[in-house]
Amino acid sequence: MTSPAIKAERLQQRLETFADIGATPAGGVNRQALSPEDREARRLLAELAKARRFGVFQDAMANLFIRRSGRDDRLPPLLIGSHLDSQPTGGRFDGALGTLSAFEVLEALEDAGAQTPSPIEVVAWTNEEGSRFAPGVMGSMAFAGAADPAQWQSLAGSDGASFADELAATLAALPEAAMRPLGMPLSGYIELHIEQGPSLEKEGLAIGVVTGVQGTRWLKVTVTGEAGHAGTTPLPYRRDPMVAAVGMMHQLQASVMPSDADARLTVGRIATIPGSVNAIPKAVTFSLDIRHPSAGRLDAIVGDVQAICRAEGAKQGCSVEIATAFDMAPGVFAPEMIDTIEAAARRLSLPCKRMVSGAFHDALFLARVAPTAMIFVPCRNGISHNEAEYVEPASIRDGARLLLEATIAATTT
Amino acid sequence: MTSPAIKAERLQQRLETFADIGATPAGGVNRQALSPEDREARRLLAELAKARRFGVFQDAMANLFIRRSGRDDRLPPLLIGSHLDSQPTGGRFDGALGTLSAFEVLEALEDAGAQTPSPIEVVAWTNEEGSRFAPGVMGSMAFAGAADPAQWQSLAGSDGASFADELAATLAALPEAAMRPLGMPLSGYIELHIEQGPSLEKEGLAIGVVTGVQGTRWLKVTVTGEAGHAGTTPLPYRRDPMVAAVGMMHQLQASVMPSDADARLTVGRIATIPGSVNAIPKAVTFSLDIRHPSAGRLDAIVGDVQAICRAEGAKQGCSVEIATAFDMAPGVFAPEMIDTIEAAARRLSLPCKRMVSGAFHDALFLARVAPTAMIFVPCRNGISHNEAEYVEPASIRDGARLLLEATIAATTT
Incomplete structure (x- = not known):
């Protein structure tokens, strides 16, 4: 068994493949929640998972889970991931970077034949953006029990579509994914995301260790x-x-x-x-x-x-x-998870600082049910929710390497 | 011959009669320039003039003139007046007060059998407001040679109406008015108007002697x-x-x-x-x-x-x-006309102050071609361009008395 390692070219290539799903002429992505493009991205992720023989699950909110077994599958999994939906004129990295980096972590573990003590699951949360169906962070909010999804049954989208119909169609489009109940015990949650602000880039830092959400x-x-x-x-x-x-x-x-x-x-x-x-x-x-x-x-x-x-x-x-x-209200992340990520960044010699997220994330609600923290990587000029959103290949690699290192540390401690 | 005197009841009654032309349910007036209501008001003024055997004239801009002869009709007339058009939800006094007070001055002179050295003319300028056809103060601007009316030939109104057609129809509606050329020598111009601001009322003054326009x-x-x-x-x-x-x-x-x-x-x-x-x-x-x-x-x-x-x-x-x-640019009124009005106010024991107009008026352009000044009377709460516009009967009386006194003084000096 070799030591697990990110394959940066594979991750970069995969980001490009996913960016083709809902690609806009200006180089961005229009892959709004529960749209045909969203379904196509979810299908591709599920197929990549099946190719690696990972388990594929979804719940009543169409949150999508990819599971790699651990030594003891009765232990609650560590969850890593983000979302695949985008703003109508969104960028290629908001959500996709965290989801695909998490999948890269699973693949790196698999490539190395590494066995983790507990299972690790990758998640793609449903409707983080909230631009087609408001509010955002629906999937994680319902997963954490912070909102009853029944309230959204008669919701209409900005395009007039029925939320209930689009949710049902999305679930039906992935029949091979086993249904599971909403919510489950977790050993922790780590979400990698672009900063969506200028601080890291301006300060020349590779990583933000996110201690909470404003x-x-x-x-x-x-x-x-x-x-x-x-x-x-x-x-x-x-x-x-x-x-x-x-x-x-x-x-x-x-x-x-x-x-x-x-x-x-x-x-x-x-x-x-x-x-x-x-x-x-x-x-x-x-x-x-x-x-x-x-x-x-x-x-x-x-x-x-x-x-x-x-x-x-x-x-x-x-x-x-x-x-x-x-x-x-502010979201406060778990000190032990923050420490784990920060220590992992030090081991990888990645210049980092602790910071608070100015934007909402699914992690805000996960923090209510599991030890949670986030990893930020810089995005160019702090631009996000914009087709011009861009992340340097070095930042993509740094983020994924840190997510792997922190994941291993979090499942072993 | 008795001394000329304003008949306050007649003026008050006449203001109410004119306010019925284009009356709005909220108690205001909608008598926009060159509209059927504007024509009706002009016709009524012309008929009142004919009843007193005054001369009636109009020019190519449909500026309407009512002439009372003087001792020497070759002398340039003193012009007094204002406008009859209103904002779409205008008040009963803006323009009408100055025009009808000027007509009351002619009638008071006639009642008293008074002979003035030179002729006196009442004017109702066309399209002071500019709300239907922009810009405002068209009639006086063209009269003073400050604008060539040819530029408005193809102008369309806020209601889509053709300015040229509406002007022609307005001229045609008063065939008994003799046509005269645009512009003529004047011995002076005095315009009575509501202040359209709160200063006089707040300071308890009856009269503003207007020295210019900001x-x-x-x-x-x-x-x-x-x-x-x-x-x-x-x-x-x-x-x-x-x-x-x-x-x-x-x-x-x-x-x-x-x-x-x-x-x-x-x-x-x-x-x-x-x-x-x-x-x-x-x-x-x-x-x-x-x-x-x-x-x-x-x-x-x-x-x-x-x-x-x-x-x-x-x-x-x-x-x-x-x-x-x-x-x-600021308009600066004629010192001799300002002095004439101020001295007349003192003779009538009307508390007054010199002030500058914050709003535009036809007098702004008349000042370029004749010794000009204005008389302001207070309006309640300074409210104007509003159906709630109101002037106390005492202020109406004070204004007309002063206009008469100043008119006599200006024609005799």
């Missing part, structure tokens, strides 16, 4: 003042909601992120009513996307936001309403 | 940065155009108006691209409406705007483009 709060701030003629209304008679909104945003932009490197605050959307060049608006609405890895700090920032918005509104004689449009 | 510059500022994921992009890697735009607006709002009581700066419109809650925008555009009665100060403010925008853009690594969407 909590997210979306607020919609509505500032109401008094409409007026831009020419005929002197300053003392103005109750201008735009002046109030600018005061709010200015204070928040100058304080929240500059004082806390872990905080994120973004104004992505803003509108005035009525929106005339020559009218003082009657009202202004703007969005705040606020993120922090600590639930307590997130609450504190939201408290600051409310105080600042009310004070700036009052200064201009404007009323302020703040509505919560979305609220997701 | 110059206006509309700028469109486009700030371009780098789109990014709201969750995965730390502060040091952001080139956020919204942060830059907020920095610009904050500085401008804190400096331009607070440091100069005559300046106006309004952000009425703003948009982000792509406008996703969870994305750092790629670009932000916002409008600036900047006004000042002094051309030099207006230029200086626009210079400051450009410097501030470039500096704030550079701070965030964003590029900035500033386009001029509209540029109207």
Whole structure:
């Protein structure tokens, strides 16, 4: 028996093969959840698995599992993987990289004739992206018992398709996969993914050891003042909601992120009513996307936001309403799994740092039912959810090597 | 002969009669330029004129003139008036008040058998509002030779109507009005109008003696940065155009108006691209409406705007483009006509102040060809271009009395 090793050319070739399924003219991928393209990708993965005599399973959410037996098959498996669905104009690596790198790990173990103490399973979660059927991370959420899939029975997709019909068709398209119940005991979960941000590339690091997922709060701030003629209304008679909104945003932009490197605050959307060049608006609405890895700090920032918005509104004689449009608590990964991955990276001399994920992942829900952590690799310019998404071959190799090393370590400890 | 005096009840009644033409259910007026309702109002004014044996004239722009002879009819007339067209959901007083008050002045002179040295004419300018056919102040602009009406021959209205056809139909609807050439020598022009702003009411003043019209510059500022994921992009890697735009607006709002009581700066419109809650925008555009009665100060403010925008853009690594969407030089009224009106207000013990108009008026172009000034009366809450527009009967009376007094003074001096 040789020592297990990633075959980087095989993985690279396989990424290209999968990128052909749903390929877009601009070099990206349109392989939305439960679409014919998604089914084709799932079929190809199942066939590759059968060729290696791995077990193939699916559950009621069409989460797809590839199982390589361990020494004791009664032990709960270690799960590794990601998703195969994409955004409508998505990239080739978001999801596919983690899924195919996990499959490469199974193949590397098989090539080496390595026996692991417990089984290892590769998973491709259903509908991580949520662009065709909202919400995203459906498969992992249902697997972790965090949502009852019955609620999605009558859901319609962005293309008008029935979720129930498309799910049934997807399950039926893979009759050779044995059905299993939703959810099962796991010894752990490791997900490799592209960073979808610029930090690793800018800092010249090969690996991010992900310690959790930021909590997210979306607020919609509505500032109401008094409409007026831009020419005929002197300053003392103005109750201008735009002046109030600018005061709010200015204070928040100058304080929240500059004082806390872990905080994120973004104004992505803003509108005035009525929106005339020559009218003082009657009202202004703007969005705040606020993120922090600590639930307590997130609450504190939201408290600051409310105080600042009310004070700036009052200064201009404007009323302020703040509505919560979305609220997701931070996900905290398992220290032992984080340590395992970090130690593996050190053994492989891969420059790395611990970091928090700014984007959602299936791992967010797996962390509720098993010791979970993630591995990030850099993507060019931090670009993702975009046909221009790109990962250097060296990063693909580094990630897969680390996933193999961490998988072996996690099943042996 | 008695001393000429306004009959306030007659004027009030006449305002109500005209408000019935194009009346809206909400109590406003829809009497857009060259519409059947506009024609009906013009016909009524012409018939009232004929009943008093005043002369009725129109020119190629369908500007309507009502002439009361003076002692020497070879002298250039003093012109008084305003417009009869309205916004689509306009008020009862914008334009109509000035036109009907001017007609009341003619009737008061006639009632008293008063003879003026020169003729006095009432004018109703065509298409002041510009809401059906853009631009506004067409009639007065063409009268003053500031625009060639030929350019509007193929113009289409917001309702698809042909400007040329509607103009011809309007002229044809008043065959008894003698045609005269566009433009003529005038001894002066006085226009009474509602303030369309809150100053007079808030300061408890009966009259504004208008010394000019603010110059206006509309700028469109486009700030371009780098789109990014709201969750995965730390502060040091952001080139956020919204942060830059907020920095610009904050500085401008804190400096331009607070440091100069005559300046106006309004952000009425703003948009982000792509406008996703969870994305750092790629670009932000916002409008600036900047006004000042002094051309030099207006230029200086626009210079400051450009410097501030470039500096704030550079701070965030964003590029900035500033386009001029509209540029109207300030209008400066004639000192002798301003003095005449102010002295008349003092004789009538009407509390008044000198002020600059923030809105456009036909007087802006008349000022280029004749000694011109305006009289403002307060409107409730400064509301105009709105069906809720309202003027107190006392203000209507005060305005008409002053217009009569100033008219007599202007024709005698």
